[in-house]
Amino acid sequence: MASVAPAISGPHQYLQAQTRWSRVEIAFWLATLLPFVVAPNYLVLASQVAITALFALSLDLILGYAGIVSLGHAAFFGFGAYTAGIISKYGWGEPLSGLLISGIAAGLLGYLMSFVIARFRHLALIMITLGFGFLLLEAANSASWLTGGADGLQGVRMWPLLGIFKFDLWGVTSYWYSLIVLFLLFLVSRRLIHSPFGLSLRGIRENIVRMRAIGAESRAHLQKVYTISAAMAGIAGAVLTQTTETVSLGVLDFQRSADLLVMLILGGAGRLYGGIVGAILYMVARDQFSGINPQYWYFPIGVLLIAVVLFLPNGILGGLAKITASERLQKWMRTLPPWLRGAS
Amino acid sequence: MVSSLAEPLLALRNIRAGYGEAVVLDNISLELADRGSLAVLGRNGVGKSTLLLTIMGFTTLRRGNILWQGRDITALAPHRRARAGIGWVAQEREIFANLTVEENLTVAARPGRWDKRAIFELFPRIGERRANKGNQLSGGEQQMLAMARALMTNPALLLLDEPLEGLAPIIVEELAGALKRMIRDEGTAVILIEQHAGIALSLTEDAVLLERGAIVHRAKSADLMKDAATLDRYIGMKIKA
Numbered sequence: 403m404a405s406v407a408p409a410i411s412g413p414h415q416y417l418q419a420q421t422r423w424s425r426v427e428i429a430f431w432l433a434t435l436l437p438f439v440v441a442p443n444y445l446v447l448a449s450q451v452a453i454t455a456l457f458a459l460s461l462d463l464i465l466g467y468a469g470i471v472s473l474g475h476a477a478f479f480g481f482g483a484y485t486a487g488i489i490s491k492y493g494w495g496e497p498l499s500g501l502l503i504s505g506i507a508a509g510l511l512g513y514l515m516s517f518v519i520a521r522f523r524h525l526a527l528i529m530i531t532l533g534f535g536f537l538l539l540e541a542a543n544s545a546s547w548l549t550g551g552a553d554g555l556q557g558v559r560m561w562p563l564l565g566i567f568k569f570d571l572w573g574v575t576s577y578w579y580s581l582i583v584l585f586l587l588f589l590v591s592r593r594l595i596h597s598p599f600g601l602s603l604r605g606i607r608e609n610i611v612r613m614r615a616i617g618a619e620s621r622a623h624l625q626k627v628y629t630i631s632a633a634m635a636g637i638a639g640a641v642l643t644q645t646t647e648t649v650s651l652g653v654l655d656f657q658r659s660a661d662l663l664v665m666l667i668l669g670g671a672g673r674l675y676g677g678i679v680g681a682i683l684y685m686v687a688r689d690q691f692s693g694i695n696p697q698y699w700y701f702p703i704g705v706l707l708i709a710v711v712l713f714l715p716n717g718i719l720g721g722l723a724k725i726t727a728s729e730r731l732q733k734w735m736r737t738l739p740p741w742l743r744g745a746s
Numbered sequence: 747m748v749s750s751l752a753e754p755l756l757a758l759r760n761i762r763a764g765y766g767e768a769v770v771l772d773n774i775s776l777e778l779a780d781r782g783s784l785a786v787l788g789r790n791g792v793g794k795s796t797l798l799l800t801i802m803g804f805t806t807l808r809r810g811n812i813l814w815q816g817r818d819i820t821a822l823a824p825h826r827r828a829r830a831g832i833g834w835v836a837q838e839r840e841i842f843a844n845l846t847v848e849e850n851l852t853v854a855a856r857p858g859r860w861d862k863r864a865i866f867e868l869f870p871r872i873g874e875r876r877a878n879k880g881n882q883l884s885g886g887e888q889q890m891l892a893m894a895r896a897l898m899t900n901p902a903l904l905l906l907d908e909p910l911e912g913l914a915p916i917i918v919e920e921l922a923g924a925l926k927r928m929i930r931d932e933g934t935a936v937i938l939i940e941q942h943a944g945i946a947l948s949l950t951e952d953a954v955l956l957e958r959g960a961i962v963h964r965a966k967s968a969d970l971m972k973d974a975a976t977l978d979r980y981i982g983m984k985i986k987a
C-alpha cells in the first residue's frame with residue numbers, strides 16, 4: 403500500500419514535464435545545419451526536404467495525433483502555394499507577409515472543410531479527402547486565367563527576405579528560410595501536442611465515444627486541429643512557391659498527398675519527428691534512386707515501404723523507440739559513460 | 747423510492763429508448779438521491795447497459811425525460827452530461843490502449859476531490875503501473891483504470907457497467923472494497939449493474955430488477971438480499987453472499 407511513488411503531479415505539471423528537450427532532439431536540430439557545411443551543392447534539395455518535412459508534420463498532427471486519415475492534404479499545400487504565387491504575381495513579393503496570408507487562406511479553407519471532416523472517420527474520410535483533393539486540382543486546372551492552368555503560374559517574383567537576403571540560385575537563403583519556418587512551426591506543434599488539447603486529441607484518436615463520456619467535445623477539437631494542420635500545410639506550400647518562384651499543378655496532385663502519407667508511415671505517425679525523418683529519408687532516397695534509374699525509382703521505394711510496415715509497424719521511429727526501450731540495450735547503455743547515454 | 751423530499755440527483759421519467767428503430771427500454775422511471783446508490787439487476791439482454799447508455803445520452807430517446815439536479819438534460823450531448831457530473835465506466839472498459847496509465851488519468855482530469863494522489867490511494871496497483879501503457883495492464887488493472895479515469899472527472903454520479911465481470915476472485919474483492927469506500931465513505935452516487943447480485947446488493951442502498959426493458963421490482967437492497975424467491979424468479983440465480 404505504501405509503495406505509491408513520490409511526486410504525483412497535477413495534470414498541468416504532468417504535461418509540462420513531458421516537454422523537456424532530450425539531447426537527441428537537440429542533436430537532431432543541430433544536424434539540420436550540416437548541409438551548409440557538408441553538402442553546399444545540395445541546399446536546394448535540403449530546402450525541398452525541409453518544406454516536405456513541414457508538410458508531413460502538418461499531416462502528423464491530424465493523422466498521428468487525432469486519427470484523421472487524409473489522402474488529400476495536398477489540397478491545402480497547393481492552396482497555400484497558389485495563394486503565395488498569386489499575391490506575388492500581382493505585385494506583393496514580400497515573403498513573410500505572403501507566407502502569413504497564405505497560411506491564413508489555407509487555414510480558412512481547412513476550417514470550412516473541417517465541418518465535414520469532423521463528422522466522419524476511417525474509410526469515409528479517405529474518400530472525402532481524396533475527392534476534395536481532386537476537386538481543388540481540377541478547379542486550379544480550369545481557372546487558368548488565375549493559376550496558369552497546366553502551364554503553371556508564371557511571373558512569381560519574390561523580394562529579398564527581410565529586404566536583405568535575395569533568394570539565390572544555390573539555395574542558401576532558401577534553406578535558411580525553409581528551415582527556420584519548419585523549426586518555428588515544429589515548436590508550435592510540439593507545444594500543442596503536449597498541451598491538454600493535444601492529450602485530448604490522442605484520446606479521440608484512441609476512442610472517440612469514450613472521450614465524449616469523459617466530457618471532451620470531440621468535434622470541436624477535431625475541427626480545431628484540422629484547421630491548424632491546413633494552415634501549416636498551406637505555409638509549407640507557400641514556402642515552396644517562394645523559394646522556387648513558380649507554381650505548377652503538381653502542388654495539388656494526388657501523388658503529393660499519397661507520397662506524404664507514405665513518408666509519415668515510414669517515419670512513424672504520432673511521433674512528431676516521424677514525418678520529418680520520413681521526409682528526409684524519402685526525399686533523399688528519391689534523389690538517389692532517380693539518379694540511378696530515373697524510370698523505375700518507385701520500385702525501391704515500394705520495397706522500403708513494405709519492409710517498414712512488415713518489420714517496423716510503427717515506422718522507423720517506432721522501431722527505434724522499441725529498440726532503445728529494450729532491456730538488453732538498457733543494460734548495455736549503463737556500461738557507457740554518462741555523457742554518451744543522452745537523456746531522453 | 748427515495749423517501750427524501752430533497753430534489754433527486756437524477757430522475758428518469760417514463761423513458762422509452764433504444765437504438766435506431768429498435769426499442770429496448772420502455773416506461774422506465776426512477777430517481778436517485780444525492781449520495782444514493784442503486785443496483786440494477788436482471789438477466790442478460792434486459793436492457794441494463796442500455797439504461798446507462800441512455801443516461802449518458804448515447805441512445806435514441808423516443809419518449810420521456812431525464813432530469814439532472816432538477817434540470818432537464820434530455821437533449822444534452824453526452825460530453826455535456828459528462829461535464830455536468832455524470833461519469834460512466836463501460837462494460838468494455840475502453841481504456842486508451844496507447845496512452846500510459848498516467849495519461850489515461852490526466853486526459854480526464856477535472857478539478858475536485860479526486861486527483862491522482864487520491865486515485866493511487868484507492869487503487870495502489872495502478873499507481874505502481876503509472877508509466878505502463880493501457881494495453882500492458884491485466885484485465886483487473888484495466889478495470890481499475892477505467893474506474894479511476896471516470897473518477898478523475900470528479901463525477902457526482904458514477905455509472906458502473908459490470909465492473910467485476912470476468913475478474914479473478916482476489917481482484918473482485920479488491921475492487922469491491924474500493925467501490926465500498928467510494929460509495930460509503932466518499933459519498934459518490936452510484937448506479938451499479940452487476941452479475942454478482944450478492945456483492946451489488948451489499949454495496950448499494952436501493953435496487954431495481956429489470957426484465958424485458960421494464961422495471962419489474964423495486965426494493966431496498968438489504969431486503970432484496972433476503973428475498974430469495976424474487977431474486978430466483980428474475981435473475982434465476984442463487985445468491986452467494
